[in-house]
Every structure is written in structure tokens, then in C-alpha cells.
Amino acid sequence: MASTHATHPTRQGWSSWITHPAARTLAGAMALAVVLAPGCATPDPLTPPRQLLSPYATQGAEPIWAVVPLRNESGTTAADRFATSDRLVATITQAQGLRALPLNRTIDAMASLEMAEPSGPEDLDRLARLLGADGVIVGSITAYDPYEPQLGIALALYARPGALSDAAAEPLDTRRLVEQPTDYDFFRQVEAGRRPASSVAYVFDGRDHDVQQRVRRFAEGRSAEPSALGWRTYLKSMPDFERFAVWEATEGLLEREWIRLASAAG
16 A cells, blocks of 8 residues: 655644744845835825915015905806815915905805995995905906816905005006907906906817917925826816916916016016
């Protein structure tokens, strides 16, 4: 009868292997790797997002902007002017050296003044004094499409007399009287000293390659969690696309203020 041999090492065999110097070294290295692996992992470098910078001198208190709820001139009820106005306030708040009042405070102040909508620069002065704001933004949503996506936005900043360095308003371009992006009267004020300090108007179309490049730059450093869509998330979600568009419009308005103040100083 053929004898049957065990196919597994005997206890004595295991004991001999474990006590072997090479085995002890390998086992120790494996145990150390398990313990130290989480701590030794190199974290992914974080990319800082682009920042908004205020052009105003802030030796004292930071200047304050208030936002009047944007008008909806897009021709569609899909645009939520209050949600977009809230995003504008949140974006201004991110600017270094600048503050923004909550939208509800502006709405309450307008109600106390029995002002359904400001009808001229004088109304904005009254509103600014009541709120203690240095500047008031009025504007319109001029285009809105949540499917492409597309957002048009026009903003005008009016400085309270004696505030925001009390510099002159932006120069009057007569062509803009007939080429305004909105019918809002605040973009047509031509009385001396009552024009906006600065104004901008944009239409951001998600199909445009230049806009896509801007979206890509905006997305850098703004998401801690990886996504299969990556930066294109901002082209697939209208609320995210609005955040991008409002940020770009705010940056443009601040750039106009930098230019205005530099021109006044020169």
C-alpha cells in the first residue's frame, strides 16, 4: 500500500521558517508598511481658486455694497432673479477688502421706504443712507437658458455721494445710449455726476469656446471631491453655471472700478 504524505508544512517546518532571519526581516518590513502607509501617503497638492480683489483703500472699515434684486428681462420665467441676486451678494462677499449686505436687508430697507423698485439715483442715495452702504448695485438678467446653458447679466454700481473714493463716474460714451443691453433706466442716466461709477454687461454662452476656457479656469481649486465631469460640471448644472457667470461679472465690475480709481488718481 502506498503511503500518504501530508501536503502542508508541519508545525516544525513553520517554526523553522518563521525563525529564519530573512523571514523575520520581511515580516517586520510588511508590518511597518501597514502601520505607516496612511501617514506616508503624499497628499494631492491643492490649487488655490482665483480671488477677487477690492480696489478701495481699507485703512478703516471695508467698503460695503448693497444689491437691489436684479430685474428679469430675459423673457423667461425660468430665471429666478432673487436666487441670482443672492449669488451676486455671496460672490461680492468673497472679494478681499469688500463687504456686501444680505439681500434680505436691502429688500426690508426698500419696503420701509415704500420703494417697490428704485426709480432713479436719488432713490439709490436714500437706500444707501438707510443701509449705511457705500455703493448700490442695480442690474438685470438679460438672457437665460438652463439647457445650453446661457446667462446674460448687466450690472451698474452707483456710489453714495462722498463714498468709494468719491471719484468721477465712468466717462459717457454716447453710443451706449442706443446700444444698452437692458431697458433699465439706470443704464441710461446721463445727468452730471449721476451716471454709474462703473457698469458691465455680459452674455455667457456655454457653447462658446472662450466661455468654456473661462469656466475651466474658474473651476480650478473649487472642488475638493473629484468628479467624472471635472470642470464641465459647471456646464451641466445651471446653478453652478450661474455661480461662474456671476463671479465673472463681479470680477469685471471690480476691474472697471480699478480703472476708474486709477484714472482719477492720474
